[in-house]
Amino acid sequence: MAETRKLNGRYRLLNALGTGSVRLAFDEAEHRDVAVRELRVPPELRDAALHEARLAAGLRHASIVRVLDVVVEDGAPWLVMEFVSGTSLEHAVHSHRPLPVAQAARIGVYVLSALTAAHEAGIVHGRVAPGNVLLTATGRAVLTGFGFPSLSMLPSADLWSLAATLHFAVEGRPPGQVPAGGLDPLRSLVRAMLRPMGAPPVEVVRETLDRLAVDRPLDALVAASGPLPPATVAMIGLAVIDRLAAWGEFHGGVQPGNVLIDAGGRARLTPLLRSGTVPAYTAPEGAATQAADLWSLGATLFTAVEGTPPAPGAPLRRAGALAPVLFRLLSGNPMERPTLDELRRDLLAIAPP
Template identity: 45%
Template sequence: MPLSDYVAVRDRIVNGVSRIDTRVLAGRYRLLNPLSEGGSGTVWLAADETLGRDVAVKEIRLPPDLDPVRRQETYAAALREANLAARLKHPSIVTVHDVIIEQERPWLVMERLSGASLEQTVRNRRPLPVHQAARVGVGILSALAATHAAGMVHRDVQPGNVFLTRTGRAVLTDFGLAVVDGEVTSGRTGHLVDAPNYAAPERLRGERGTPASDLWSLGATLYFAVEGLPPHPAATPIAAISRVLTEPARQPERAGALGPLLMLMLDPLPEARPSFETVARALEELAAGRTATTPPPASTPAPAPAPVPAAAPHRPQPAPALRPLLQPRGAALWAAVEVAVVAVVIGATMGVVHLSADRTVVEKPAALSEKPGAFATPVDLCKLLPVASVQRLLPALNDEGKPTSNGGCRWTVSGLGLEVRPSGLNKQWGKSPRQAHELFVNERNNAIPSGQLAWSWSDIQAGARSARSTGPLPVAPVGNEAFGYDVYENRKTGRLEQSFVVLRVDNLVVDVGYTVVDGSEDGPSIRAGAHTAATWIANALNKQKAGG
């Protein structure tokens, strides 16, 4: 097509007057028509009048009231993306030709791709067949290998950043969140939840991210390609964060022979994910229409330690329990003192990071009193929950709670149990709210195990069980500050078995856990049980504190 045909291709009606859009950037790139629009800007088809070729120009849209500092940071990020992408030459990585600052905004000049993103393709048509999704995976995995070999981690692999050309090539785009080895990333934590459905659990916990994190994101992206939805479907970004952090991926229904590989790539533990070489071989087999051998897990779980006595199981991560509580048939509940405001607990030793749909805010805790707290002596935890309340969680319960040797209390029936226990080195209180907060922080940062463990509880017919736990996770607000953690069955099923909430009220710190041992309840119901019990305890403590 002659270059003259590119000029003035778009008529616009502005205030009733027709005009031709002939914007030219840097005296060279003539903007033609938009290719796609998003919250952060527009990608334009443009004509490079110097070289006589089509290009794509990414316009970074800045809010008009953006302060000068943030504006400069955005300019720097655009330059950084161009510099990173320019280092990489690979057929499955989009080529960036130029970057321009004009009209008070950044513009990235990129290779013109003809086709649509994976997200658009699946949403506008239907999920891809397995062999085609595997072919996409081969290309993007190769692109990621090249990225990692250059000392970078992409950190934003998602369906919207995978482009499918009309020639069948899969291209990885948008290096705006990529990091180079040794680079400081603290100034970009706000991007953490841009696409939480496709961010690895460790990324959502505030960690930097590694090649294994990109592998998880690729697994989630290919899952979307064949299933038409992410592996942790959720209605809101916050709900997605919670589900990625606290639940195993939804079992795929359409993935066929690709399904087992995807579930391995989506393992919540980075070290348990298969190697790039193993995934590449499996994807190549599937892309060729052959049945791939499912690779074994990256590592074999360590032999289970000796069974934990019939006391409380070890703890990991809870999620905001926001759906109605279901009546459990095979459950056990635990509890201990400590409460928070949280959205997600990551980050600084004495700080809490709140993740919202559009921003991340690091908040220092309010000044806490050094004076003696409201609870000067140990609290009788057995009296906090009457049997009538506990029966809402454990319907067959008839007896009162039984005290334990460490100051907690336990309710049990066949297959079910509830326990309230002190949290943190067999202490449930500090002399002051400040000391209790320090105990809470120590529990959150140091005392919650992550990895393989064994537990048992003979009173509820839970024999020695192999499980894995995760670290601190978000819970809905309860008490003064709180976090949660979960315990999952071994990786054969990945079923959630126990959910815990650690909370603080004034100078008390408590652990609350709810357990279903027969598989009769799903993860959200188990987490709802733990959160419900923690709320009861926090309310009872606050009433006692107020003299009620």
Template identity: 45%
Template sequence: MSGIDTRVLASRYRLLNPLAEGGAGTVWLATDETLGRDVAVKEVRLPPDLDPVKRQELFASALREANLAARLKHPSIVTVHDVVIDQERPWLVMELLSGASLERTVRDRSPLPAHQAARIGVGILSALGAAHAAGVVHHDVKPGNVFLTRTGKAVLTDFGFAVADGEATSGRTGHLVGSPNYIAPERLRGERGGPASDLWSLGATLYFAVEGVPPHPAESPIAAISRVLTEPPRPPERAGELGPLLTRMLHPIPEGRPSFEDVARSLGELAAGRTPAETPAAPSVPPPSPGPGPGPAAPVSVSVRPPEPRLSRTALWAAVETAGIAVVVAVTFGVTFLLTSDPTAAEKRVRLSESPGAFATPVNVCELIPGAMARQLLPALAGEGKPTNDGGCQWAARGMGLEVRLSGGDQWGKSPRQAHELFVNRRQSVIPSGENAWSWPEIQAGIRSSRSTAPTAVKPAGDEAFGYDVYENRKTGRLEQSYVVVRVDNLVLDVGYTVVDGSKDGPAIQAGAHTTATWVANALNKQKASG
């Protein structure tokens, strides 16, 4: 154990007690004394006898993890708030999650039923889609890096080994990192790997979830490497209808694996308790020649899992353990994601440019809706909107409020196609849930229990838009929040209207959200036209 006692990092983060510990460090429960919230702080432990080169590699890895994770905003990707350098070592400040890793859940209890593993797969595949759309390959998808919260959400953690497009890897290719049972064969062969490698690792992770063992069980890392490179996966025994999909995901050659679209479609059907439709078989690709046996054992990293809970403005996702809850997912990564009868509708409506969009530098979101305009929906509003620390803006009055927030990380200078892919992933992340928790003190809304709806079609706003609603769950059952997610050129924003005092009915709240989204879209289009 680290032995640090109620220490304060950066005059802000007070360490309270250890939550988890591994060979690479300790995860602490801490309090952010500036914002008054609990966080998880990952202490990256550097052995005192570590040579300067290795020390610098571990230091750089922690900073890379913070930088890459900070670029990715997705409900199934752990949020990294800050990185602090203290006593010549990095500390990562992350959101606090409550639950346990998939690895611990399976080992402490039992393998999961196929439909539950499929629901986990839906969330993690969506997270990977968001990462890949941002040019980031995770490279370490495994059961220890999939965290299952007590509210039923699967969260992808630990981007310490992730690689971004265009990033030089010459300083890290001399040794392999990760857990051999969950590293795709091409990476074990020394190739860089790409999104298909993450897909293989997800297949191996879901295999462990339903079988309780990895697809290539072995007694040692060397044996695991040998089996992954030279043998087919162990035939699944408990996976049921999930088994054939896992077998396809675990094909030894990337080109032989199914597409992300096919995997997402099949997982969505299985999660909903339906038999997945047959998908076209991947092209027949001969397995690689075994070649010479594996070389010296690759170092195996031990990653630390971020735990425990927080309540925030963002809803905590509902438990989806109850039988009969349908998770309806229809996905096409990279080009189109629609919950409509026409899977090509978005491509027919818009022509998605690959060139940088109109918004190359940050926009002052608060200026998109002047106070006088906002008061049409918030009569008691005093003053203008207040910027949020994530680049958005809130207009708060007693009992009601408006908010506009960026739906992803740094969108400035991205192309309309990249924004469309972000819109795709944002829509997939809206899953109907049984119970959410949220609060908004500025409008006198304490912690509330609510349930959200699936994404729905809305009247046109911007280039693309969809909506969803949040209903009060325990007392009145009334609609209290309505959101419209809108894309304008290369920006995607969540626009919300909240009324908790009962002064407006559901249709009025929905209309208010759409009106606000239209104001935002018109203001952005005006800025775009003016150059």
């Protein structure tokens, strides 16, 4: 027979939720379903655990599963949490398959937003993992697991765990000692976040996830739709050189996978994640200069208009008015490549008015 005891005289315990230690309960005072979990901690950590749990009860965020109450029953602390109908990211990946990049990025947007709110309140989650990310039927992701002792972890530990969770989402396994390869922006971001030193700032992480959640990398767009018209490619080039001008120094990652295209056709170069450039888009001189970025841009625009990366002797069949611009950008002599201002002038002459 199922146990029908009550916590604090109001939370009637029902069945277990999934395979974990969380149980469904009915709040007889508020007439609602809740989820409850016993805080199983050593006696010496109980007071600290209760303090952190009560702090977590003050968090209010759309992507956080709320801690509604903290009760002590027979000396044992219990968390009473909002009941959210959904499946965990862990179960979703194991039951089906790893997620597409855009869906994983959207999950990252939700979870990072939740962590930012928690960190601003002085709370470190400490348990970010695929099993604590719930996917709802409406497509939202919410983070559960607040209220447990964080053992004095730093906020950076949560960001590392978020990266490991996103790695699991797109690869179906934890990162282990060797995170997955691949030069798409999400995997590059994940590898950068997993580095013990020199992880990207939170603002870069947020911007990259925001864009990956809604935009398509240029290489994926070309693979799906074929080569793009020269005028469209000229517009992409103008957007990238604006970003390079604002960057003001060697970028080192100009390649189709790092150029994101939004629903309106506007392009944006993703922030530098120091993941390196694939050989087809690396300038022959191998120097860390703006001229090398321009060669990489030429190779990127070549791919966009011709459908394949440049190769020695490769003809320009579709480039049209863009052809002379590409010849200058892909010169083996850095001194023969155009400046940013010259390139902007040439591309404006090709782009739609």
